[in-house]
Amino acid sequence: MKTFKMVRGMRDFIPEEAEMLRLIEGKARRIAQLYGYKEIITPVVESYELLAAKTGEEVRARMYAFKDLGGRKVALRPEFTASVARLVATTMRNEPKPLRLLSIGSLYRYDEPQKGRFREFWQSNFELIGSEKPEADAEILLLTNSLMKSVGLKNYAFKIGHVGVLRGILSREGLAEETQNRALQLMDKKQYEDALSLVKDAGASEKCLTLLQKIVKVKSSNISKVLDEMKKLVENCKEAYEAVNNLAKILELVSEAQKLDITVDAGFARGLEYYTGIIFEVYVPELDIALAGGGRYDRLVELFGGEPTPAVGVAHGMDRIMLALQEQKAPLEFQGEKTVMMIPVSEALNQEALRISEILRAEGIPVEVEVMGRKVAKALEDANRRGTSYVVIVGERELKEGAVTLRNMERKEQSIVKIEELAEAIRTGPR
Ligand code: AMP
Secondary structure (H helix, E strand, C coil): CCCCCCCCCCCCHHHHHHHHHHHHHHHHHHEEEECCCCCCCCCCCEHHHHHHHHHCHHHHHHCCCCCCCCCCCEECCCHHHHHHHHHHHHHHCCCCCEEEEEEEEECCCCCCCCCCEEEEEEEEEEECCCCCCCCHHHHHHHHHHHHHCCCCCCCEEEEEEHHHHHHHHHHHCCCCHHHHHHHHHHHHHCCCCHHHHHHHHHCHHHHHHHHHHHHHEEEEHHHHHHHHHHHHCCCCCCHHHHHHHHHHHHHHHHHHHHHCEEEECCCCCCCCCCCCEEEEEEEEECCCCEEEEEEEEEHHHCCCCCCCCHHHHHEHHHHHHHHHHHHHHCCCCCCCCCCEEEECCCCCHHHHHHHHHHHHHHHCCCCCCCCCCHHHHHHHHEEEEEEEEEEEEEEEHHHHHHHEEEECCCCCCCEEEHHHHHHHHHCCCCC
């Protein structure tokens, strides 16, 4: 018989994995509440033109793009930000600022599959729209830190840069935005030599090339030292100097609120073209791929026909966070609900078992009913294997008294309990 394989780059989440992913999602939703972010739900399919506008060559080349049956050129979203910016530029254009928006869902990129890299992946995405202030950038960093902390990740660290520094240097040479984008994309892939020769061919001066060569090497977790070094290098370039000052202000705000593990990397660039300010990623030592990435994008909403609207955001790769937790052997601590297995001692009592199950569920207690026709001893074994907290045994004799047997699986203790007191006994009983 023919068996079917999954499409390359896709993945299934079996129950334990799906539960973990949803737990991470739950944590992200809680962070959204704590910081005042409201959810929006945008479509998986968007117009190709919208998605291609500013995602950068890297992502653009890997889009799942196709013509729909109506002949429209569409694509599966490779990221959330374009959809959010579209919404803010149109339907939500008159909403008072700031807007704090949360998106959660799956994204699609035709990446080369490898550990932690899939063609369908999951993000929680936070956007703070309408503020150009460093407090907004700081908030995005802080909420990302809160999420990483709340899922129980250890030793995670932020890598931070500012595209204003590199763009400032390139703009002063009069390089077109297109050239700048290409140079930054090469730098994103650490192809600094190629980036430099591209900039050179575009007419940049020797002085500029020397400066670029020096600045891309500036990198340290000693924040004040690295900022001083950057300032010294770009002191004659106003735009780049202001960018360093902006970065300094954001980092100062963050450090006053929380202690974060930060490395500033002046040569850090990200593939997405729309960034205009701070950019950052989050890493753990166990993986060499980023768990989250974000930055400031002040011109995107305007590009999509909206008012000039500064914005900053972050995308957390939920399945990557899950992988990092597995690597760290730090499974999410989940104090699940107490669960119940309902076992009728004979077939004649199946109906009673269903009725009592419904009473418990109406009280908010999860119940699984024995449906395999197993004898009590076998059914108890199964309940044990499943980690069920309580078993309710429905027997003729107890039922005559309006009662059942309630067994705590962990303690191996059981007692006779009246049906009307059953829910309370489970709720208040030991786990
Ligand atoms: P980006 O939009 O490229 O900045 O990505 C933001 C985050 O999404 C990354 O830091 C990853 O955690 C996650 N991510 C991006 N691409 C993939 C992928 N192919 N598979 C899994 N996660 C991804």
